[in-house]
Amino acid sequence: MGQNLADELSSITIATDEAQKLLQTSQDRELTYHRLLGPLVNQQYDNLDDVFVITAQISELNLIYLMLSQGEKVKQKAKPKPQPKPEPKPKAKKSSPSKQEKTKEETRKSDNKSGIKNALKRAEQDMERHNLSQAIVELREILKQDPNNGKCHGLLGLAYLKQEQLTMAKIHINKARKVSPQDPIVIKAKLALDKVLPESGQSKSSDKPQGRGFFCLFGRKK
Known part of the structure; x- marks a missing residue:
């Protein structure tokens, strides 16, 4: 009113x-x-x-x-009541990892490298015993942990060559050359691939080697 x-x-x-x-x-x-x-x-x-x-x-x-x-x-x-100004929130300090956390991380990385090294050694032994299926399983597990391991790609390429799976062999050997071109295993794998699939004369799409040059390099399967 x-x-x-x-x-x-x-x-x-x-x-x-x-x-x-x-x-x-x-x-x-x-x-x-x-x-x-x-x-x-x-x-x-x-x-x-x-x-x-x-x-x-x-x-x-x-x-x-x-x-x-x-x-x-x-x-x-x-008349609107004056609103109190909000107090600025204190900036959260970035917590730096403690020495204990750093030590745990370093230990984990060291254990991981050691585990990969041992797995590579087992895979090489399987290949020497012509246990290719087991070697391939071992090498593929390593790549899940370390996708850019050049030596692992090289060994896997050699294993596929022995199984006459040339397309898979070429994929892994080319990957190995990109990440570790100077590794002895990678160089050996590239030479083996060139003997089976020379750059000239043979179709790159072939999945079967021609001639006996490949088996002369690795020895006959027992």
Whole structure:
């Protein structure tokens, strides 16, 4: 209701001087209101002929005071409360790995290298005993841990050559040459591949060797 009264201030006609003065007051409105109201109340019943006139003046003064008071309250409610500034969050410090964690990681890498080295040795022994299937399984497991192990690719290429799987042999020997071109096993594998698949004269898509040069290099299967 107070807000509606405040909205109607601009649309009503103010007839009395007291109400006009109150409306024009910007400071100490309550004090001005009581100062204007006092004389009217004192004179209200002095003369019966003026009772209705003075009562109307008091009513208009009260109305303007009520409108102004309610309008001020609405303005105060409408003012947004200042929001407190959020405190900056402390930056999280990057935790550096402890010496114990570093030691564990170094130990794990060392164990992994040692395990790969032993697995390569077992695969070579399997190939010497012509246990090619077991050697291939061992070598493929090594590549899961170390995909860029040139020696492993070279041995796997040699194993596939012995099984006459020339396409697979070529894939692994070429990979071995990319990562470890100076490794003795890789050089040996490349020479063996060139004897079976020379760059000129034989189709590269053939999966069967021609002639006996390959078996002369590795020896006959027993």
